[in-house]
Amino acid sequence: MSGDLEARLGVERDGFVLDLPIEIPAGRTVALLGPNGAGKSTAVASLAGLLPLDRGRVRLGERVLDEPAAGLFVPPEERNIGVVFQDYLLFPHMNVAANIAFGLGGRGLTRTEIDSRVASWAERLDISDLLNRRPADLSGGQAQRVALARALVTDPDLLLLDEPLAALDTSTRNRLRRALSDHLAGFDGPRLLITHDPTEAFLLADEIHLVENGRLTQSGTAEEIRLRPRTRYAADLVGSNLLEGQASRGTVRAGRGTLSVADSEAEGPVLLSIHPRAVALHLSRPEGSPRNAWASTVTRVEDHGDRVRVGLGEPLELVAEVTPAAVAELSLSPGSAVWVSIKATEIGLEPV
């Protein structure tokens, strides 16, 4: 029976302050999403025990792992936390089998038991034919699966994934993201995903924590953050309109509307991304009748200085980003009627 994670991470280093509450129930995935330098990797290091806390507390299940005020610190080797590191950090002098078996040493297991556990995880992750290879001879995707096997074979109480897909090229990343999602579902402890990619957070996590400058600036589901970003960063990154839909012959049904898209090949469930700046607003039906145009209602208007974010209601909940001048010109305020248009080529589409 796996326990939940409850932590308040307080770390101070070279003028940088991390002060981050994290709670993850067993069987759930939380994504820490933030720009580079936000303190995401520091959070991983402090949870793993590689960086002791200055303040706060880490509790995993029944065990308190770090609590400076109580003089308590459990070293990394006694925490039983599985970590998939950003560039995987496979031991270059060992083959794949030895890498996976590394964490099983010193646990009173026989050679046969170790071998069979390595073999069974290798099979689950489809890397059985790579066991004799050196890490240098693996592709990025293969290395990622080996790293995952190495972290999971010890049956950890918490799984930390530090940018597990960042080292891969785009097409591999899309393919492995789905596989990773399945593997995560098979792990019943709490899972923490570190990422700077909102799509990744949206697809892999149950809940997203936004981290900026060492602090939690917003948390909630992808939908909540998308519709109500609280900071400029959130608006820029997560505020991009991400919508689930069903594709069929060049159109996608999403919300209660249907959109034309440039990609006529896609079929089945897809994830649409539409940048708020690509959503154009008009007082009346736009001239030249672009295929994606419909009437909607403004739900809210948020002033972010040189840009204004406009929330749009039925039939398709979207966020548009316009200039303050446009807001004045269209006299936009909550409740006002507006026409919306989006060029088909501005709609990003990824199969899920």
Next chain:
Amino acid sequence: MTAAERTRSNRRRPPITLVLPAVVGAALFVVPLVGLLVRAPWASLGEILTAGIVADALRLSAISSLAATAVSALIGVPLAWVLARTEFPGKSLLRGVVMLPLVLPPVVGGAALLFALGRRGFVGEPLERLTGFVMPFSMWGVILAATFVSMPFLVITVEGALSGLDPRYEGAAATLGAGRLTVFRRVTLPMIAPSLVSGLLLTWARALGEFGATVTFAGNLRGRTQTLPLAVFVALESDRDAAVAISLVMVAVSLAVLVLLRDRWRQVS
């Protein structure tokens, strides 16, 4: 020859102002070696090297240089680890002191050892009073002198390798349940193995060639402290053939070490 062809062949030829000094520079190393080779008593080489005085020196050099290398490995690798991975006040100064034998005249090193560990030295005197153990003018003195001058090569090589090793690998090993010693043994050491081997080879070669500190601290007693370099020095006065024969052995060993190191370096890069 057309003008264009002339220009091309000229460009291919390196400038004489660089080649001439380079030839002189190379000659500086080649000529003495040739001197040894032409003077070598090839016919009686085997006989000389197995005769009394040379055989004694060979045995003593082999034992003392290998012992110095082993001692360096046992205490020099941990020292390198401490210098690379811990912070404490006076660390830079300590590193400087450890590296000192690299630039210090070995005779001065030998004298310093004598003042500290000699029979009237501040460590040597109580040591003799308490245990009866006398370090200088013994085989132990030879090993200590060789360790003193050669260990810095190991420390500097291993420390460099440890500093260049991404500490996150050790962190990854720790998250997999490995304690600090296991991490050192299974991750750190294997990952710096090429540098460790290079360092040990350099250390051994330096220990084998040690002269100044040895003669000052351990003396020149045939069969007890007279190593190969000391034997060469003595033989130059009495038996030139022996001096040349021993020198050839040392040149061969040193050259072999350099060739091995080159292969190592290529493997690493």
